[in-house]
Amino acid sequence: MKSICITLLLLSLSLIAFAQQTYIGTVINRQTKAPIPYITIKLTKEKIATAADDKGDFELVSTNGRTNDTLLLSGVGYKAVKVPIQGFINNTKIELIEDAVFLNEVRISSNKRKLIKKELNPFKTSQVTLPEQPFAMMAQAAIKLSSPEIFSLLKTVKINRRIGDYDTYTNTEARFRIHVFDVDSVTGGPGEDIVHQIIEVYDKDKREIEIDLTPYNIVIPGKDFFVGVEWLYISANESISGGLGHEFHGLTYMDYEVLYHPIIHNIRSDKSGQKIHTWYKVAPRLPWEFLGAKGKTFFWNIAISAEIEY
Amino acid sequence: MKILQIITFLFLPLISTGQVTLMKGEVKDSQDSSKIAYATVSLLNANRAVSTETTGLFQLLVPKYSQIDTLLVSALGYKTILIPVSIFEKNPTIILEKKAHQSTFKKYTKSKQKEILNKFNASETNFYVGLSKYRHNFNYLQIAQKLKLKHKQAQLSSVNIERLVYSEYPNLFTPKVRFRIRIYDIDPTTLGPGAELTYKSIVINESGDKDMIKVNLSDYDIQIPSDCFFVAVEWLRIAYNECESHAFSSKDYSVTTSVRYKSVIDYLPPIGMSSKKGDEINTWALNFRNQWEIYTYFAPDLTDFAISAEVQ
Numbered sequence: 151m152k153s154i155c156i157t158l159l160l161l162s163l164s165l166i167a168f169a170q171q172t173y174i175g176t177v178i179n180r181q182t183k184a185p186i187p188y189i190t191i192k193l194t195k196e197k198i199a200t201a202a203d204d205k206g207d208f209e210l211v212s213t214n215g216r217t218n219d220t221l222l223l224s225g226v227g228y229k230a231v232k233v234p235i236q237g238f239i240n241n242t243k244i245e246l247i248e249d250a251v252f253l254n255e256v257r258i259s260s261n262k263r264k265l266i267k268k269e270l271n272p273f274k275t276s277q278v279t280l281p282e283q284p285f286a287m288m289a290q291a292a293i294k295l296s297s298p299e300i301f302s303l304l305k306t307v308k309i310n311r312r313i314g315d316y317d318t319y320t321n322t323e324a325r326f327r328i329h330v331f332d333v334d335s336v337t338g339g340p341g342e343d344i345v346h347q348i349i350e351v352y353d354k355d356k357r358e359i360e361i362d363l364t365p366y367n368i369v370i371p372g373k374d375f376f377v378g379v380e381w382l383y384i385s386a387n388e389s390i391s392g393g394l395g396h397e398f399h400g401l402t403y404m405d406y407e408v409l410y411h412p413i414i415h416n417i418r419s420d421k422s423g424q425k426i427h428t429w430y431k432v433a434p435r436l437p438w439e440f441l442g443a444k445g446k447t448f449f450w451n452i453a454i455s456a457e458i459e460y
Numbered sequence: 461m462k463i464l465q466i467i468t469f470l471f472l473p474l475i476s477t478g479q480v481t482l483m484k485g486e487v488k489d490s491q492d493s494s495k496i497a498y499a500t501v502s503l504l505n506a507n508r509a510v511s512t513e514t515t516g517l518f519q520l521l522v523p524k525y526s527q528i529d530t531l532l533v534s535a536l537g538y539k540t541i542l543i544p545v546s547i548f549e550k551n552p553t554i555i556l557e558k559k560a561h562q563s564t565f566k567k568y569t570k571s572k573q574k575e576i577l578n579k580f581n582a583s584e585t586n587f588y589v590g591l592s593k594y595r596h597n598f599n600y601l602q603i604a605q606k607l608k609l610k611h612k613q614a615q616l617s618s619v620n621i622e623r624l625v626y627s628e629y630p631n632l633f634t635p636k637v638r639f640r641i642r643i644y645d646i647d648p649t650t651l652g653p654g655a656e657l658t659y660k661s662i663v664i665n666e667s668g669d670k671d672m673i674k675v676n677l678s679d680y681d682i683q684i685p686s687d688c689f690f691v692a693v694e695w696l697r698i699a700y701n702e703c704e705s706h707a708f709s710s711k712d713y714s715v716t717t718s719v720r721y722k723s724v725i726d727y728l729p730p731i732g733m734s735s736k737k738g739d740e741i742n743t744w745a746l747n748f749r750n751q752w753e754i755y756t757y758f759a760p761d762l763t764d765f766a767i768s769a770e771v772q
Binding site: 179181182184185186204248320321322323383385386388389390392404405406407408410 | 585586587588591592593594595596624626703704705706707726728730739740741754756757758759760761762763
């Protein structure tokens with residue numbers, strides 16, 4: 151009897167161990183059968199997510215042993231797909247259908263309401279300067295904005311970027327994501343995402359991109375919040391900048407630089423002692439860093455402004 | 461003294477400075493010992509490749525040198541061979557054997573009907589291949605565009621290729637490039653590039669600042685036997701074509717690191733992508749292992765290279 155008990159105990163233990171489930175697969179395009187990189191794969195109930203690599207392969211480890219969860223696959227330019235985990239077979243290819251619909255840019259309407267509109271972090275074109283390190287490349291960047299009132303409505307976001315009108319750039323198209331965060335009480339930096347939807351933006355060739363966020367109905371819980379940009383390091387965003395070539399032992403030597411749009415400008419204040427409100431993340435898994443932290447010698451903010459209504 | 465000679469002899473093909481090893485050698489013809497120019501030498505595990513200069517000599521910088529690696533040597537019109545590095549160390553002269561003569565294709569009666577395949581808009585070419593990108597080092601020897609004819613059998617008369625060139629400072633320097641055009645038949649099993657349709661070396665020397673390179677091929681008498689063929693660009697991985705790409709590294713950097721560039725030596729010219737989007741991917745690339753693979757880097761946004769061909 152005792153031995154049976156132990157066996158049962160051991161069996162149940164092994165069952166607990168088996169509750170860890172790994173989902174492995176590849177995301178491909180239904181039409182072309184080509185792998186799709188960087189698609190987000192999320193277990194909706196367990197609230198864990200991963201991204202496919204550049205070959206479309208993904209691996210997601212579930213630890214809570216739920217059997218009624220759903221895998222949600224979503225990404226730029228594709229229709230999201232839900233796969234119940236009961237029906238999921240490892241090492242299979244999941245096909246996504248292209249969805250060419252991107253978020254449209256805003257058309258400013260001048261219908262005046264009794265509510266007050268205010269632009270936060272407004273900047274003039276004369277203030278923008280070229281992006282510097284570390285802003286040439288990172289995972290995300292966000293600016294802290296302060297509304298005079300709580301529960302204000304976020305209407306539009308403006309981004310000023312470099313498109314190559316005074317430089318040699320090949321591509322000008324940009325696909326990126328907008329995030330709105332609350333303030334993390336511990337770090338004072340960006341905290342949780344306020345919007346539980348992916349806000350994707352596509353722009354062809356504008357220097358100033360204005361994004362209408364009214365369809366998302368974003369209400370800021372406190373006075374302070376962050377508006378951020380998430381870069382997508384995909385081939386569609388890359389732009390080649392040609393540096394100067396030089397002669398070396400009778401041979402021409404060319405330098406090229408590959409950058410990813412949107413290449414967002416900096417704003418330098420006219421007054422000295424401008425306060426820094428910009429935070430950034432160099433990689434998705436790394437923590438947010440404050441641009442104005444001690445030891446950093448940056449005197450500018452990222453060129454993102456927002457219009458609110460309260 | 462003799463020992464010293466032996467030691468010197470032993471280390472002749474290898475000069476090691478720190479962790480990077482420089483491999484030096486030459487590629488020759490088996491019959492008349494003539495030097496073979498623009499042969500490709502690739503070190504498989506180290507994933508490095510270089511072309512021989514016009515002198516038949518090559519040198520290859522290898523960061524992760526290993527004696528159990530293998531060299532793959534291929535040249536236009538010659539049989540491809542594999543050489544273990546241990547054997548190459550003893551004898552840095554690589555001998556290639558000519559391929560059996562190509563069966564001459566039947567000449568098709570010339571009609572005046574002309575057809576341009578994969579016509580692209582040069583002013584809308586915004587993306588380029590040939591340079592190293594974020595998470596994507598360009599480790600390919602050739603790229604090939606699949607072209608489909610309306611009818612079977614034709615003669616290839618010319619090819620147009622769009623490349624990236626900056627003409628901002630034409631007086632300061634002129635970007636010179638040299639590359640080779642290869643024409644392939646379709647492989648019935650892979651549906652990728654197959655047999656070579658010409659063994660003649662079509663080397664293009666471009667010293668101007670034109671971005672569109674037009675190549676007249678009527679003198680080469682290239683016959684296309686089926687209704688599908690490939691026009692390929694072969695980068696000559698010689699010092700003449702070297703350029704430097706500053707891309708970003710994919711590594712997750714530590715918080716304190718501010719510079720995240722990687723510098724990679726690539727070879728000119730960068731070739732454009734056609735802005736037109738098709739139903740299927742017609743872009744193929746030849747990796748360092750001499751295997752053709754579908755080039756999906758720009759998929760699904762872009763499906764064709766900016767390479768067009770005119771046939772008769």
